[in-house]
Amino acid sequence: xxxxxxxxxxxxxxxLLEALKAAGLEVDYxxxxxxxxxxxxxxxxxxxxxxxxxxxxxxxxxxGQRLKVIARAGVGLDNVDVHAAQERGIRVVNAPGAAxxxxxxxxxxxxxxxxxxxxxxxxxxxxxxxxxxxxxxxxGKTLAVVGFGRIGRRVAEIAxxxxxxxxxxxVMDITGYAEKLGARVARSLHDALAEADAVTLHVPLTPDTYxxxxxxxxxxxxxxxxxxxxxxxxxxxxxxxxxxxxxxxxGAAALDVLEHEPPATEAEKKLAAHPRVILTTHIGASTIEAxxxxxxxTARKLLxxxxx
Ligand code: NAD
Numbered sequence: 474x475x476x477x478x479x480x481x482x483x484x485x486x487x488x489l490l491e492a493l494k495a496a497g498l499e500v501d502y503x504x505x506x507x508x509x510x511x512x513x514x515x516x517x518x519x520x521x522x523x524x525x526x527x528x529x530x531x532x533x534x535x536x537g538q539r540l541k542v543i544a545r546a547g548v549g550l551d552n553v554d555v556h557a558a559q560e561r562g563i564r565v566v567n568a569p570g571a572a573x574x575x576x577x578x579x580x581x582x583x584x585x586x587x588x589x590x591x592x593x594x595x596x597x598x599x600x601x602x603x604x605x606x607x608x609x610x611x612x613g614k615t616l617a618v619v620g621f622g623r624i625g626r627r628v629a630e631i632a633x634x635x636x637x638x639x640x641x642x643x644v645m646d647i648t649g650y651a652e653k654l655g656a657r658v659a660r661s662l663h664d665a666l667a668e669a670d671a672v673t674l675h676v677p678l679t680p681d682t683y684x685x686x687x688x689x690x691x692x693x694x695x696x697x698x699x700x701x702x703x704x705x706x707x708x709x710x711x712x713x714x715x716x717x718x719x720x721x722x723x724g725a726a727a728l729d730v731l732e733h734e735p736p737a738t739e740a741e742k743k744l745a746a747h748p749r750v751i752l753t754t755h756i757g758a759s760t761i762e763a764x765x766x767x768x769x770x771t772a773r774k775l776l777x778x779x780x781x
Contacts, residue, residue, distance in 0.1 A: 474498060474779055478539075480514060482506045483524035485546045485771075486764040492772035498779075512536055520775060522546055523553070525755070531557040544775040546767050547758055548572055551678040551705060564781070566774035570623055571766035572758035577627035579757050580673055580703045583727035584611065584632070587699045588671075590725075592751050612636035617669035619662065619685075620676035620704065621647040628673055629654050640665050644681075663693045671699040678705035686710065691717035697724035703757045706731035711740040718749055727751040 475497040481490065484504040493500050498520075503510070508528070515521065515533060520542040523529055529543055534557045543558055545567040558565050586592060589608035597604045616632050618625045621643040629639045639656035641647055642665040651658045659665035662685070666672060672694070676682045686700070687710035700723050702709055711732060717723040726749065732738075734755055736745045744750050758767065 474776065477519040477779055478517060479520040479522060479775075480511075480518040481522040482511055482527040483522075483546070485522060485524065486768035488765055489522070489546060489768035489772050492768065493775065496772075496776050508533075515540070520544065520779060522771065522775065525549060525552050527552065529553040529558075534558055534561060534563065537563070542566060542775055542778040544771050544778075546771045549677060549705060564778040566771070566778050568767045568770035568774070571770050572763040573623045573627050575760040575763035576624045576703050576757040577631060578760075579729060579753070580624070580628045580675075580701055581631050581635075583701050583703065583729065583751060583753070584616075584671060584673065584699065586751055587701065587725040587727040593748075611671070614638070614670035615640055615668055617642065617659070617665040617672045618656070619643075619665065619672065619674050621645075621650060621656075622675060622677075624703070625673070625675035626650055626654060628675065629656050637671075640668060662690065666690055667693045667695070669698060670695065671701065673701040674704045674708050676704055676708060678707055682708050684708070684710040684713075687713045688716070691720075691722050694722055696722055698722065699724060700726045701728075702726070703729040706734065711738060711744055715740050715743055715747070718744075718747060723749075725749045725751070727753075729753045729757050730755055 478499045479493055481502045490500050490502055515537045519539050522544045524546050531554050540563050542564045543553055545553055548569055550567055553565055555565050588611055590606040593606050614637055616637045616639050618629050618639060618641045621641040633639060633655060640659050641651050641656045642659040642662050648658055685708050691713055714726060731741050733741055736742045745752050
């Protein structure tokens with residue numbers, strides 16, 4: 474391990490850098506480095522650490538002639554071509570559970586903010602206009618949790634405490650988890666969507682979940698439904714969502730993620746400006762606690778993989 478070189482291309486917690494240095498690694502911290510600069514630098518490094526900004530595609534991987542490990546300081550591996558890495562015997566590690574609680578808390582925050590129209594009221598208050606906005610309670614309403622993994626289950630647990638009825642949908646057998654949490658299991662995605670007052674998305678981004686929520690899905694939803702997405706932007710078809718908002722199918726959408734961040738397409742820009750859309754800047758895992766956990770777990774796994 475002594476002297477192995479690590480390139481870090483996204484902002485990470487200082488603990489991660491310290492842990493790698495303490496193990497004798499030479500760490501180059503270059504958050505914000507451009508793709509061109511990465512391609513020039515990568516042949517010199519034994520390990521690469523990224524969050525979600527850096528796209529570690531086949532081109533980057535094949536230029537990384539010394540690469541042994543790619544570490545994703547976080548959960549989603551959709552920005553890493555895992556297949557291309559495996560072909561070259563490069564280990565890919567991540568920190569799957571580290572951000573679960575933070576993302577679940579943000580999801581609930583967005584759900585309540587949408588139900589109570591909190592951002593609109595904040596806008597009024599800023600302008601000195603003491604106008605009320607009329608919201609809805611979540612108590613007694615049905616929440617569809619699409620993707621009943623770590624984050625989806627934690628969201629269900631908290632929503633349950635608010636008094637929501639949970640209907641869960643997943644491609645895996647989730648009957649055990651659902652029973653434990655007092656959630657019902659939907660037979661299909663459309664079944665879950667059709668009975669939901671609010672829908673929250675917690676699937677990984679894969680070819681199967683790309684635009685999972687599109688025209689056909691909005692068509693089965695109840696009028697006025699709240700949509701929350703803290704998973705990956707591309708899970709929702711932005712054009713279809715814009716249509717559903719304007720049709721009055723979606724009453725409010727609260728999104729922490731977009732297919733392009735910042736918004737790049739016409740539809741995404743319109744969503745960002747839409748009065749019934751709440752948009753945050755991909756802050757799901759951005760808490761002191763999550764980033765510390767991510768740092769510790771990523772460092773441990775990177776060092777283990779390098780030592781193999
Ligand atoms: P997880 O792997 O624990 O759970 C994902 C679940 O989705 C699994 O149960 C899986 O079976 C299910 N699934 C996969 N394909 C599906 C499909 N087509 N239909 C229904 N279910 C499907 O993952 P997690 O830790 O709960 O993370 C969930 C999502 O949250 C990921 O997309 C991740 O990238 C995202 N995330 C976002 C942030 C953020 O900053 N906003 C932070 C961390 C994670």
